[in-house]
Amino acid sequence: MLTTSEIRWFYQGEVAPAIKNWFTKDVLRENCQTFEQREDWYLRIPGCEFLGVKLRQKQLESKLRVAELGVLYLSKNVIGSAEKWVKWSCDDPEAESLITSEVVAKGEWVKVEKARSQIRYLIADDGSLIPTSTTGTSQVGCNVELTQLIVDRDRWWSLGFETSGKSDDLMPILEAVTNKVFQTFPEEELSLRNSYAYPKWLSLFV
Template sequence: MLTTSEIRWFDRGKVPPAIENWFTVDVLRENRQTIEEREDLYLLIPGCEFLGVKVRQNRLETKLRVTEFGILQLRNDLIGVAEKWIKTTCEDAKLESLITPEIVAKGQWVKVEKVRSQIRYLVADDYSLTPASTAETSQEGCNVELTQLIVNHHPWWSLGFEASGTDDKLISNLETVAKKLFQTFPELELNLVNSYAYPKWLSVFV
């Protein structure tokens, strides 16, 4: 089980070149990460914004929203909603074979293609940042990800921050990393209306 604080934005189309360049140059910097390409299967739960269920690489993952931290203004033109989530994982080699194309065709599960770049920044006591592996979720820090999505043949993209560590520092870790990295974000808006997690995106737009 993993507890996180998260803030995320979605928009239609392809990742804007200015944002892709910012992510490569200022977020990843010299710490080049392998771009991950994969397909996830999400259970569609109409009208549900607080629970996500997906299958990927023989793992069943659930995410439950337990708290809404509220609105964060990370720069004058960068505003989003921060939430607290609990993630659980169950691994079984039979999982993906159980969700056949026939089941997906019924519309209860939807395939989401992803091309994702991500990195983790550890947060020290003096609020300095150190790049690290995204697997180091037990340490104080925050993952930053930029993802190109394809769902029902339509392109979307998402920018997200996912912080973990001790419970009392979850929101602090998120704010520290986001505000630091957003200092060089291009002169583009990230609006409150586009800030939500995967469950709302799936229930409203897919």
């Protein structure tokens, strides 16, 4: 089980060039990563914004929202809603058999094509951010990700922050990372009405 504090935005269409350039040059810095291509399947749960079930390759993952943490005002044009989630995952070599042609035809699962670039930040003793890998660390940190999405040939993009690690209080880290990262954000708007997690986003396609 993994507990996370998160904030995320979704927008339809292609990511604005100014935001993509900001993410590549300011957020990723010297750890610039290419966009990783992947394909996830999400269980369709109409009207449910607090529970998500995802299948990626042979891993089945579920997420439950356990608290709404309030609104963060991160700059004059960036406002978002923070949430606390609990995640469970299991590896199952038979998991892919869930996505049969019959299941796909019924629309019980939604295929989401992703091109994602991300980095993880740790907090140094002096409060500065330390960029590191998103894998192979149990230290408390915050993943920052920019993702381009395709659902039924409909294009979207998402910017997200996910704080995780062995800590009961992840919110201060989420606030510290978002406040520093958004200091160089371009003159683009990230609004409260577009700030939500994957389950609510997926409900738009029901």
